[in-house]
Amino acid sequence: MYDLRPRRSWEDDDAVMFRDSLRRFLAAEAVPRDAQWRENKSVDRDFWLAAGALGFLCPSLPQAYGGSGTSFAFEAVIAEELGFVGITSVGHGVHSPIAAHYLLRYGTPAQCLQWLPRMASGELLGALAMTEPGGGSDLQAIRTSARLEDGHYVINGAKTFITNGHNADLIVLAVKTDPAQGAKGVSMLVVETKDLPGFRRGRNLNKIGMHGSDTAELFFDEVRVPAGNLLGEEGQGFVQMMESLPQERIYIALTGQSMMERAVEITAEYVRERHAFKQSLMDFQNTRFQLAECLTMARVTRAFVDQCVDQHIRGELSAADASMAKYWTTDRQCEVMDKCLQLHGGSGYMDEYLIARMYADSRIQRIYGGTNEIMKELIARSLR
Numbered sequence: 014m015y016d017l018r019p020r021r022s023w024e025d026d027d028a029v030m031f032r033d034s035l036r037r038f039l040a041a042e043a044v045p046r047d048a049q050w051r052e053n054k055s056v057d058r059d060f061w062l063a064a065g066a067l068g069f070l071c072p073s074l075p076q077a078y079g080g081s082g083t084s085f086a087f088e089a090v091i092a093e094e095l096g097f098v099g100i101t102s103v104g105h106g107v108h109s110p111i112a113a114h115y116l117l118r119y120g121t122p123a124q125c126l127q128w129l130p131r132m133a134s135g136e137l138l139g140a141l142a143m144t145e146p147g148g149g150s151d152l153q154a155i156r157t158s159a160r161l162e163d164g165h166y167v168i169n170g171a172k173t174f175i176t177n178g179h180n181a182d183l184i185v186l187a188v189k190t191d192p193a194q195g196a197k198g199v200s201m202l203v204v205e206t207k208d209l210p211g212f213r214r215g216r217n218l219n220k221i222g223m224h225g226s227d228t229a230e231l232f233f234d235e236v237r238v239p240a241g242n243l244l245g246e247e248g249q250g251f252v253q254m255m256e257s258l259p260q261e262r263i264y265i266a267l268t269g270q271s272m273m274e275r276a277v278e279i280t281a282e283y284v285r286e287r288h289a290f291k292q293s294l295m296d297f298q299n300t301r302f303q304l305a306e307c308l309t310m311a312r313v314t315r316a317f318v319d320q321c322v323d324q325h326i327r328g329e330l331s332a333a334d335a336s337m338a339k340y341w342t343t344d345r346q347c348e349v350m351d352k353c354l355q356l357h358g359g360s361g362y363m364d365e366y367l368i369a370r371m372y373a374d375s376r377i378q379r380i381y382g383g384t385n386e387i388m389k390e391l392i393a394r395s396l397r
């Protein structure tokens with residue numbers, strides 16, 4: 014039988030051990046609970062706390078800030094393992110490699126100590142809020158404002174489609190500190206949501222997939238946060254977002270690529286067992302060709318994603334390559350899900366089948382983290 018998941022080029026022995034224990038943890042604590050999370054549109058906090066206690070949150074933070082001091086490889090293992098078991102409910106990708114890493118990268122040591130240990134333990138759940146009702150692709154045009162007044166930033170505006178937004182205790186928030194400016198007017202603020210006057214969450218939004226992942230609207234009405242919650246300096250927010258998005262994009266690519274591998278695995282199992290016209294579905298040439306195409310897409314994509322992870326660990330991943338990985342992988346992911354669902358026949362449309370859930374969960378991958386059209390803009394920019 015073909016080895017669908019050979020060892021990664023960037024995976025050392027510690028990462029292999031981490032993967033093994035994470036796999037056992039997810040099998041025991043996530044897979045059996047995912048149906049309930051999807052029903053509740055939310056992951057229970059005790060899962061986050063249990064993951065934190067075992068070192069499965071924010072492993073790449075320094076030990077001084079509650080992490081394990083590993084490279085991005087451990088975050089990559091988490092992306093892959095969650096993707097392979099089809100758990101999209103747990104917004105780890107937003108919590109750790111995104112929100113926590115904004116603090117790590119742009120926060121002062123005091124800011125890091127204030128928030129990161131509690132993010133690593135699962136006590137504080139993180140979100141990143143950039144997108145607004147008026148638009149998400151054009152981040153220079155955001156309208157949520159923050160004006161400095163008596164040692165505080167006073168925030169007004171609204172965000173939407175925010176992953177972890179319904180439960181987040183800490184939001185890395187993109188604001189305009191100078192509304193007269195475009196990109197140069199954007200800054201990033203850290204907002205702790207507990208008992209925060211003027212802060213309101215809207216509905217936990219209904220989606221076509223990723224039902225266990227909470228996605229919320231957030232409203233800010235004269236919300237005051239200490240001036241010391243600014244990350245870096247005023248006006249650096251847009252650059253900070255552009256510097257941070259490649260890590261988000263490679264995480265999305267890893268999720269998509271591992272979901273493809275799982276789709277191939279479960280579909281091969283299904284067509285071996287299922288019979289029509291007195292033969293197994295696998296005996297039809299069409300089935301074998303479809304699966305061969307899916308396996309090839311998963312395998313070829315794996316090679317490029319691995320190359321990008323290697324580059325990222327060395328600090329050499331370019332914005333163009335991260336965009337290629339995100340766009341290419343997620344487009345292939347949706348193709349693979351569609352073919353694999355088709356091979357399941359009507360069962361593939363039933364929610365109790367993993368392929369149905371992975372099909373619905375995959376579609377957003379081409380949209381968030383920057384749409385695939387925006388990825389092509391970024392890639393083309395590297396040729397100018």
Ligand SMILES: Cc1cc2nc3c(=O)[nH]c(=O)nc-3n(C[C@H](O)[C@H](O)[C@H](O)COP(=O)(O)OP(=O)(O)OC[C@H]3O[C@@H](n4cnc5c(N)ncnc54)[C@H](O)[C@@H]3O)c2cc1C
Nearest residue numbers: 141142143144148149150174175176380381382383384386
């Ligand atoms: C489930 C989910 C989770 C999300 N999580 C988060 C989150 O945690 N934090 C966050 O900040 N955001 C989040 N988002 C928002 C997501 O990042 C945005 O939806 C995305 O960036 C697109 O923005 P938009 O929806 O405003 O679409 P628009 O920007 O209005 O784009 C609409 C269409 O126009 C195309 N388009 C726009 N500009 C161009 C261009 N220059 N050239 C060609 N085509 C273009 C787009 O590709 C798209 O097809 C999430 C969204 C969803 C649905």
